[in-house]
Amino acid sequence: MTILDVLYGLIFAPQGTMRELSRTRPLLAAFVVFVGVYFANYLLREASRSINQGGLDLPGYSPWLWGTMEAVVVVVLWFVAAGVFSLLAEVIYGYGNAKGLLTCLGFAVFPGIIGTALYYMAALADLNSLGAVFYMLSVFWVMGLQVLAVREALTLTTGQAVLIYLLPAASALLMFLLLLIIGGLALSSLPLL
Amino acid sequence: MKKRIVIALLLVFLLILLIMAVQNIGQPQAGLANVGKIGVIEVSGTITGTSTSSLLQGTTADARYIMSLIRQAASREDIKAVVLRVDSPGGTSVAAQEIGVELDKLRATGKPVVTSMGDVCASGGYWIACSTDHIMANPATLTGSIGVIMQMQNIQGLYEKLGVKEIVIKSGQHKDIGSPYRELSPEEQQILQGIVQDSYQQFIDQVLKGREGKLTREQLMPLADGRVFTGTQAKDLGLVDSLGDYYDAIEQAKIMAGIEGEAPIEVLNRQDMWKRLVSSLNIVFPGNQPTVKLYY
Numbered sequence: 482m483t484i485l486d487v488l489y490g491l492i493f494a495p496q497g498t499m500r501e502l503s504r505t506r507p508l509l510a511a512f513v514v515f516v517g518v519y520f521a522n523y524l525l526r527e528a529s530r531s532i533n534q535g536g537l538d539l540p541g542y543s544p545w546l547w548g549t550m551e552a553v554v555v556v557v558l559w560f561v562a563a564g565v566f567s568l569l570a571e572v573i574y575g576y577g578n579a580k581g582l583l584t585c586l587g588f589a590v591f592p593g594i595i596g597t598a599l600y601y602m603a604a605l606a607d608l609n610s611l612g613a614v615f616y617m618l619s620v621f622w623v624m625g626l627q628v629l630a631v632r633e634a635l636t637l638t639t640g641q642a643v644l645i646y647l648l649p650a651a652s653a654l655l656m657f658l659l660l661l662i663i664g665g666l667a668l669s670s671l672p673l674l
Numbered sequence: 675m676k677k678r679i680v681i682a683l684l685l686v687f688l689l690i691l692l693i694m695a696v697q698n699i700g701q702p703q704a705g706l707a708n709v710g711k712i713g714v715i716e717v718s719g720t721i722t723g724t725s726t727s728s729l730l731q732g733t734t735a736d737a738r739y740i741m742s743l744i745r746q747a748a749s750r751e752d753i754k755a756v757v758l759r760v761d762s763p764g765g766t767s768v769a770a771q772e773i774g775v776e777l778d779k780l781r782a783t784g785k786p787v788v789t790s791m792g793d794v795c796a797s798g799g800y801w802i803a804c805s806t807d808h809i810m811a812n813p814a815t816l817t818g819s820i821g822v823i824m825q826m827q828n829i830q831g832l833y834e835k836l837g838v839k840e841i842v843i844k845s846g847q848h849k850d851i852g853s854p855y856r857e858l859s860p861e862e863q864q865i866l867q868g869i870v871q872d873s874y875q876q877f878i879d880q881v882l883k884g885r886e887g888k889l890t891r892e893q894l895m896p897l898a899d900g901r902v903f904t905g906t907q908a909k910d911l912g913l914v915d916s917l918g919d920y921y922d923a924i925e926q927a928k929i930m931a932g933i934e935g936e937a938p939i940e941v942l943n944r945q946d947m948w949k950r951l952v953s954s955l956n957i958v959f960p961g962n963q964p965t966v967k968l969y970y
Contacts, residue, residue, distance in 0.1 A: 488684075489677040521692055528695035595684075598691045605694075 484510055491591050495629055502588055503581035503634035511587030518590045519555055523548045525597040529604040529612070559586060562649075569645050570635040578634050585630030593623045710754030710933040712924055713747040714941045715740060717758060721765025721773065721798045735762055737769035743942045744776040748783050753940070755931035756780065756787045757923050758806055764797025764819065767873055767968040774880065777805035786930035790923030791815040791914070796902055798970035800913070801877060804884025807930060809914040810923045811905030818908060820881060821900035822873045823969050824866060827854045873968050874898075881913075888912045 482490075482501055487510070490498030502511075527548070563583035571577030596619020603612025632642035719734045747756045758777070764770070781787055789795070789803040791811040796819035803809045803817075811817055833840065833855060840855040851862050858866075878898060882891060889912040897903075897911060908914045918926070928937050 485678055485681045488681050521688065524692055524695045528698035531698050594688060598688055601691055601695060 484514075487588060488514075488591060491588055491626065495626055496633065499585050499589075499626075499629050499633040502585050503578060503630075506580050506584045508580060508584050508587075511584040515559060515587040515590055516552065516556065518594050519552055520548070521594050522597045523551065525594075525601040529597075529601045532604045533609065559583070562586060565649050566631055566645050567635065569648055570631075570637065570641075573645070574635070574637060574641060576635060578636075582630060582634035585634045586627060589626035589630045590623055592626065593619050595619055596622070710931055710937055711752045712927050712931075712933075712937050712939045713750070713753040713756045714924075714939055715743045715747065715756060715758050716941065716943050717760045717762050717773070717799065717802065718792075719762060721762055721769045721802070723766055723769040723772070735765065735769075737765075737772050739943065740773050741776045744773070744780050746942060748780045748785065753785065754933055754937075755785055755927035757790050757920075757927050758787060758802070759790045759792060759920060759923075760795040760799045760803060761792030762796075762799035763794050764799055764801075764970045767798070767822065767876075767970050770798035770801040770970050771876075771880075773802045774805040777802060781805070781807060786927060788923050788927045788930065790918075790920050791817060791905065797821070801880055801970050803914075804880050806884075808916070808926055810916050810918045810926060811908055811914040812919055813904065813906045813917050815905035815908075816902050817905060818897065818903040818913060819900055820877055820894075820898040821970075822870050822877060823900075824870055825969070826852050826858070828857065829854045830856055869968065873970075877970060885912060888915070 482498075482505065487498060487502065487507075490501075560583065563579055563586050566586075567577040567579035567582050596616045599615035599619075600612040603609060603615060628639070628642050628646050631637065631646050632639055635642070635645065637645065717735045717740055721735045721737060721740075723737045744756075747753045777787055786808070787806040788808045788810060789806040791799075791803070791809070792815065794816045795803055795811065796817055800817055800820065840853075842850050842853070842855075844850055848862060848865065851865065852858070878891075878894065881894060881898070882889070885894070893912065897913070903911065903913065905914060905917055909917055916922075916926070924937075924939060931937075
């Protein structure tokens with residue numbers, strides 16, 4: 482499967498492409514696509530921001546510095562997400578495939594660039610609401626592909642894949658709420674000054 | 675074949691947009707490119723005539739670089755007004771003077787210059803603010819510090835403990851004035867005090883010139899003892915024109931330049947990552963600096 486086949490497949494035949502990617506695991510290509518898509522997305526978002534704010538830049542703001550720092554965080558999150566999803570699947574369903582999943586998740590971000598590109602075009606045409614709709618649609622598209630990546634890489638059903646996909650975020654939210662409640666209780670038990 | 679065409683078209687489309695995006699970043703809104711722009715020049719940190727920030731010195735404002743930006747703002751037709759964003763405790767006298775002179779030249783072109791004071795705009799920072807048409811401070815800004823300081827170290831005792839003896843061969847009595855290896859003589863102290871007083875007088879003249887019609891010498895002299903003021907106090911005393919934040923200063927510049935509607939803003943000295951990295955590695959060792967310097 483060439484890179485063009487993969488990119489075409491991600492848009493028009495995602496299921497079979499993800500299955501193939503989880504098997505062949507072209508991790509280097511996934512890394513290149515992931516980082517390339519990230520930087521392209523970042524440039525388009527920054528350009529849209531410049532247009533929407535009329536170049537209203539704050540002193541000291543450096544988009545290149547922030548972009549690079551953000552890229553490091555995003556790549557780390559990609560690895561963490563693949564590791565966590567694979568670990569959860571292994572614990573709950575007895576099968577993990579971290580490398581395959583990492584590859585699939587790396588490629589899954591590709592359609593996101595289409596949404597950002599359309600968002601930028603909408604910003605140029607001063608149609609920001611339409612741009613936001615395109616952007617949101619691309620976000621859902623990428624999320625759908627990520628669920629598909631989890632399903633195909635970890636050989637799960639769609640329901641199981643959705644559970645694995647949402648479990649870390651749901652757990653974090655639950656923990657946050659618990660901490661909030663515990664913190665609130667602790668504060669309320671303090672003597673008032 | 676069909677796949678290749680579809681993906682190739684998509685990639686070409688994305689590439690074109692990316693090229694446009696790179697050109698757009700930090701630039702004004704498309705279609706507004708030919709209307710009046712507000713140029714913003716940052717003056718952050720100690721104002722110096724030497725290199726920019728270093729790991730040891732913290733942030734410094736390189737006068738040469740700032741002067742080049744002022745000249746750029748003067749020569750560019752699309753820039754109709756300039757906001758000088760100052761967040762500086764001062765710096766060397768000459769560096770502040772040079773920036774002030776360039777600002778005066780910029781104003782002579784008819785482009786209004788507005789100062790927006792950040793956390794601190796004192797001493798040399800205030801000097802350069804006096805070379806602008808309108809000074810705007812935040813209520814809690816620290817400003818003022820009108821005065822001159824010259825500081826030296828005497829490390830004679832340390833050298834004696836180390837067994838180091840400085841041998842000086844000089845052409846005249848005062849050639850090593852301010853030497854850190856011996857006590858300052860009363861005569862030398864008098865000479866240096868004279869320099870400080872002269873420089874102080876230049877500072878007073880600069881403030882009087884910048885605040886002409888708003889502050890008299892009689893009103894200024896009691897304030898010019900090196901003390902600092904909050905923005906609110908400075909406004910009441912006539913050291914600044916109005917209170918407001920960065921965006922208010924932009925608005926003020928727009929009004930003064932007669933710009934109606936939207937005005938794109940361009941920060942002229944926005945540094946990219948590599949410049950920051952390189953400048954942060956540009957370590958200036960104290961030993962490289964001349965012994966005696968005047969600071970506003």
